[in-house]
Structure formats: structure tokens, C-alpha cells
Amino acid sequence: MFQNLDVFKTAMSMARHAGHMQALSAQNIANADTPGYRARDLPSFRESLTSADQGQRATRAGHLHGSTTRQVAAEERRSAQDPNGNTVSLELEMIKAVDASRQHNRALAIYRNNLSILRTSLGRG
Numbered sequence: 001m002f003q004n005l006d007v008f009k010t011a012m013s014m015a016r017h018a019g020h021m022q023a024l025s026a027q028n029i030a031n032a033d034t035p036g037y038r039a040r041d042l043p044s045f046r047e048s049l050t051s052a053d054q055g056q057r058a059t060r061a062g063h064l065h066g067s068t069t070r071q072v073a074a075e076e077r078r079s080a081q082d083p084n085g086n087t088v089s090l091e092l093e094m095i096k097a098v099d100a101s102r103q104h105n106r107a108l109a110i111y112r113n114n115l116s117i118l119r120t121s122l123g124r125g
Contacts, residue, residue: 025093039076
């Protein structure tokens with residue numbers, strides 16, 4: 001009955017996505033002065049979730065095709081460049097870092113609330 005709780009998997013995927021967003025934002029900020037560096041972005045969680053559902057997905061390790069994990073590739077940001085060819089905007093990176101923090105907190109809240117509901121339904125609340 002409780003073997004396949006997709007809400008926990010989705011919350012974990014959302015938290016993982018937020019972590020990747022935060023790491024990319026930190027990498028972009030670290031390279032803000034590097035000539036020719038192209039800032040990288042991840043698509044939103046919604047876009048990555050719907051694009052990952054398009055292909056085959058393995059539900060067990062024994063399956064031949066598909067994968068059990070969903071990887072989303074980072075894309076280069078091609079917006080405004082500095083004269084040295086760098087595309088990092090510190091203001092935009094600050095906004096993206098705050099957005100990643102909010103997404104991570106949202107994922108943890110979803111996880112905690114559903115865990116509380118599950119405990120209550122089992123009489124252990």
C-alpha cells in the first residue's frame with residue numbers, strides 16, 4: 001500500500017533540482033570575472049519534469065532501456081555580454097539563488113506535511 005508514494009519522490013526531485021540550481025548559480029558567481037565564460041542555467045522544475053517524462057523510464061534496475069534517474073542538462077545563457085565575452089549578471093544570479101532557496105524550502109515543506117499526514121493516518125501522529 002505505501003510502497004509507491006510518488007509525492008515523496010516528487011518532493012525529493014524538487015529539492016535535488018533546487019540544489020543543482022544553487023550549485024550552478026554559485027559556479028556562475030565564481031566565474032563572474034572570467035573572460036569568455038558563459039553563464040549556465042537550468043530549466044524550471046516544471047519544464048524539467050515534463051521533458052523527463054517524454055522518454056522511456058526504467059522502474060527497476062533490470063530494465064534494459066530508459067533510466068531510473070532524471071538528468072536535466074544545464075543550458076548556456078546567451079543574453080547580454082560584457083566586453084570580455086562574459087554573460088554572468090550578479091543581480092540575476094542573486095535572484096536565481098533566492099529562487100533556488102525558496103524551491104528547496106517548498107520541497108521540504110511538502111515532504112514534511114505529507115509525512116505528517118502519513119503518520120496521522122497510521123495513528124502515530
